Amino acid sequence: MLRFPGIIPAVTxxxxxxxxxxxxxxxxxxxALLEGGVHGFVATGTMGExxxxxxxxxxTVVEATVAAAAGRVPVIAGVASGxxxxxxxxxxxxxxxxxxxxxxLPPLGYRAxxxxxxxxxxxxxxxxxxxxxxxxxxEASGTDLLPALISRIAExxxxxxxxxxxxxxxxxxxxxxxxxxxxVLVGGDDWALEGFCAGATGWVTGVGDCAPAECVELYEACGxxxxxxxxxxxxxxxxxARLDMTPKLVQYFKGAQxxxxxxxxxxxxxxxxxxxxxxxxxxxxxxxxxxxxxx
Numbered sequence: 001m002l003r004f005p006g007i008i009p010a011v012t013x014x015x016x017x018x019x020x021x022x023x024x025x026x027x028x029x030x031x032a033l034l035e036g037g038v039h040g041f042v043a044t045g046t047m048g049e050x051x052x053x054x055x056x057x058x059x060t061v062v063e064a065t066v067a068a069a070a071g072r073v074p075v076i077a078g079v080a081s082g083x084x085x086x087x088x089x090x091x092x093x094x095x096x097x098x099x100x101x102x103x104x105l106p107p108l109g110y111r112a113x114x115x116x117x118x119x120x121x122x123x124x125x126x127x128x129x130x131x132x133x134x135x136x137x138x139e140a141s142g143t144d145l146l147p148a149l150i151s152r153i154a155e156x157x158x159x160x161x162x163x164x165x166x167x168x169x170x171x172x173x174x175x176x177x178x179x180x181x182x183x184v185l186v187g188g189d190d191w192a193l194e195g196f197c198a199g200a201t202g203w204v205t206g207v208g209d210c211a212p213a214e215c216v217e218l219y220e221a222c223g224x225x226x227x228x229x230x231x232x233x234x235x236x237x238x239x240x241a242r243l244d245m246t247p248k249l250v251q252y253f254k255g256a257q258x259x260x261x262x263x264x265x266x267x268x269x270x271x272x273x274x275x276x277x278x279x280x281x282x283x284x285x286x287x288x289x290x291x292x293x294x295x
Contacts (some may be wrong), residue, residue, distance in 0.1 A: 006039025
């Protein structure tokens with residue numbers, strides 16, 4: 001069974017000066033992340049501005065990510081949408097591009113009940129051969145996948161193998177491990193330490209786009225039960241990590257990438273560039289990364 005341990009950046013999508021997807025910049029970012037030691041990629045997720053991409057652009061991003069990964073790490077493609085037809089199309093494109101798995105929210109734009117959510121995942125699973133990572137992000141989808149419901153989905157849909165938990169409640173990690181046999185990944189950046197200590201095996205992360213080596217170091221320190229070192233690293237990451245759970249997460253992390261030698265670049269409307277006050281917040285968060293950690 002495919003598994004997703006370690007640090008898995010939810011990669012941003014760079015755009016060129018004409019507003020087109022910049023595959024060259026994307027590839028350079030991905031190579032730098034691999035050099036930092038990351039263990040996988042999520043493409044065309046929230047951080048990748050998937051909602052602003054056409055189907056053709058999504059294919060381009062997934063293809064470029066698969067090519068850069070070159071079999072070294074798994075590639076998970078976000079395929080969220082508001083209808084089964086659109087999601088099945090995104091999943092088919094991801095499969096054709098060579099993605100290893102898909103990541104899927106509940107239906108967007110509709111607060112589905114438990115029966116509808118289970119039917120949603122079953123319908124998508126029947127249309128693809130790829131493993132499915134559930135994505136619980138109530139802020140993004142409007143539907144909170146509680147542990148009992150995730151357990152039911154996993155029981156009824158065999159292709160569901162993992163869950164990215166992004167409710168903001170760190171207690172969910174332990175609950176999911178109790179309710180299910182799924183692999184559980186931290187889905188929000190400012191409870192990664194808590195999640196790893198509770199038993200999460202991986203972290204789908206925006207901070208990992210900007211500070212991959214530090215995130216890998218945190219993961220390894222937690223795995224070695226070196227909590228003193230883990231806390232020291234986490235203290236440096238937290239100011240930036242806290243920006244993940246904000247509406248401007250893409251702007252913040254693209255800005256951090258630009259400041260740290262990656263290519264973040266512009267965002268697409270309806271997002272706007274950060275204002276002066278937000279840039280001060282970002283600068284302080286980036287500066288915190290350079291604080292000396294406990295050896």
